[in-house]
Amino acid sequence: MVLTAEVIGMLVFTLAAFWGLATWSLVRTMRQEGRKVEILEHQDRMDTYSPKALAELREWIRANPDDPLVDDARRRHNECIEALEETDRRFYDWSDEEVDRLERI
Amino acid sequence: MADAKTARAEWGTRFGFLMAMIGAMVGAGNIWRFPYVMGENGGGAFVLAFLVLLFLLAVPGLMAEVALGRYTNKGIIGAFRDVLGRGGLVGLGVIVLLVNIALMSYYSPLIGWTLYYAVHSLLFTFTATGFEAEPFMEAFFANPALMIGLHTAVMASVAAVLLLGIRRGVEQLVVYAVPALVITLVIMTVRGLTLPGASEGIAFTFSIQWEYLFEGSTWIAALGQALFSTGLGWGIALTVGSYLREYDDVPLGGGVFTAIGESSIGILAALAIFPVVFAVGVEPDAGAGLAFVSLVQVFPEIPLGGLVAILFFVGFFLATFTSGVVITEVSVTTLTEETKFSRKQTVLGVCGLIWLLGIPSAYSADILDYLDFVFGNWGLPLATLAIIGVIGWVLGPERLRLLAVNRNAGIYVGKWWDPVIKYVIPAVMIFIMAYFAWEDFGSPEMIGGMLVIVLFPIIGYGIMSVLEGRGGGPDTTDVTGGDD
Structure with a gap:
């Protein structure tokens, strides 16, 4: 065939x-x-969220201040920012300007 | 206690995690069911329906299940407790556990079948003069002592692997067995495609009959394949995900690669099996008829048939055995965490229990078929409903996506994912259970299925209510209510 x-x-x-x-x-x-x-x-740690994912996490934290998991979310958010600020090599596509604009919650 | 419980184990390598997922999900269904179902349901039309359902249901569902395991770093019951709080509702995790133990109790004898044929392929039985496939299979199935012996050997081997632990046991097995399975199928494909008449098999499997896309049966078959073949919601992905390392990705490896890679092996099996079957002019079939009669009749007819038989049956055995090991690991992980027993004691206890429960299925293939039907159509969807329901309606898909799925992720997962987890997958599971209940209304299988649906939740709720020392109402939980 x-x-x-x-x-x-x-x-x-x-x-x-x-x-x-x-x-x-x-x-x-x-x-x-x-x-x-x-x-x-x-280095001993690195960024854990992409710019888009971190922005979405931040938005959610601000919109849900009383959520039972908000502390965990805040910790994960701030942990990523700390890693971005304190290390020079990044996994995700972060620019220095983007990192400079980030604020802990 | 012999081996004290220390820090939780982790996969040694990314490849180890990926192969564990594939090794768990690729089983008998990929080898002896998928090619035939594909050919019988419109070939290319089935592939399209299957692909759509994989992306709509299996990929997002697996992401959710792996992410829950990774987020909680616990087995089934511990993960459920983290989400639901202490109390009887943690019994939803017990449902998953019971379904897994039941599944493995009849899957182990089936692994025994593949072991038996793998051993005989190595002895070149199938290419010996005067060999006849059908009487050989009938004699095998009529020998309960042999069946029980094989079931015993399988459970002993599973225990031996699990006793070595996650890295030295499960991971070391799958990183070699899964690539070996792929290589054996590739070699068989090359052999089959170079035979005269092989194109008939390709045409049977890949011809497109578009009208099948408009038939409900095609979508039901594709749905069954997409859900059951990928093992979505059986606790396997959750357990494997619970051993991920800190910076590991979930959605790309645990979702996309697992669902598509697992299905790719079914496609490869179609290419490996049907060209050979059609080249020799044997009727295509599914299940034991395909593997143990049709294919066995084919091997003496083709050049190097004895070696092809070894490749096929050893590969088939590896596919089923790796699934059996990881299915059993689901119970071992959660019971090690939930009891004071060491991993060694838990492995021996779980494997012993499965061995005992598997004896009826090893004794009679009819019992095995019955249990396969009952748990395939009602037990496994119930387990999936428990896991995806807890994620969708209690933890909340948005929370899980933000906290675990997109963290360290290789691909970004957007908001589209949330309604799929919350509404689409649970609705599909309820539809499947209702559809099969309606199809088989009043049959012994349907009655068995209804008993599972009613009794397993009651048993789970009762056990956890007693064990957690409460009347059944959840104590405190951090995450009830869902997020959207």
Whole structure:
């Protein structure tokens, strides 16, 4: 039986969608791991949130001051800022201007 | 106590965590069910439906489950207690634990089947002159002593791995076994694709029948595969996630890679199995019929068939065995934390209990099928509902996303995630349980399923109410109420 273009196309799509994406995510997460290890060999801690994620966390803390988990959220927020201020190598894409503008809550 | 409880273990490497997730989730279903279900439900149309459901349900759900384990750094019951506060409601965690023990009690005999065939592949039984697949399988299934012996060997091996601990046992097993499984399937794929007539198998699996996209049965099959194959909400991802290290990512590795990588092995199994099956002209099948009859008939017919049989059955055994080890680890982790027993004592106790409960399933394949149906359709969705329900409606998805999912994350997870966890996954789980109850209304399986749905929560609630020394109402908790 000769394979039709449609079947071959579906095979290629399936391989790209599954194996392509699985390989991409594996390579990406292993590379990130390598970078984290490299950073932690140079310093004892590092930033834990991306600019977008930290902004969202900050927004949530301000909007939910009485939430039972707000202290934990605040601790995690401030811990990230401390790491950004006190270390020179960063995992996420933070600019110095962004870090300068950050305030502890 | 022999080994005092010290600091909690952690995965030694990122790769170890990833392989533990894949090793746990890839099991018999990927090898002997997925290829056939795909071919029978419209091929390419099924792939599209499956992919949509993976991204809609499995990826976000796994992120949530891993994140809860990572956030609490505890096993099932400890994690539930952190969220719910002390009291009877922690019994929701007991449901997950009971379902896991029940699941492993009938999965262990099944691992025994794969072990038996792996040993016979190494002895080149399947390519010996005069060998007949069907009588061989029937004789095997008619031998309860052998079945129980294999079940015993499997549980002893699982215990041996778990006794070595997370890093030296589970991690050392999965970092070799999972890549070995992939390599064996790749070699088998190459062998199959180079056979004359292999294209029939490709056409069976990957031809697109778009009309299937508009049939409910396709979506139900894809839904079952997306949820059951990825092990969402069974406590496995929570347990594996609880051993993550401080700066480890959750959503990219625990969500995207696990769901897609796990499913990729099903795709690879389709490519490894059906070209060979069709090249020889054997009828495609699913389950034991595919692995133990169709494929076994194929091996003598193809060049290097004896070696291909070894690759397939050893790979198949590794797939099921790694799942069995991590499924058992769920109970070991939580019971080690919740009792005064050491890890060694807990491993021996849990494996002994599973061995005992597994004897009926080892004795009779009918009992195994019954339990598989009951727990597959009602027990496991109930466990998923317990875990995702607690995250969605008590802890709150937004809190978990902000505090754990996006912390040290390899990808950013946005607000879209919150309603998926809170509404979509619980609704789908309730739908699944109701759908199968309606489909099998009045059958012994349905009655068994209803007993599980009613009794497990009562047992869980009762046990935790007594153990926590309260009347059942939650004491104090930090996080009740949900956040959105």
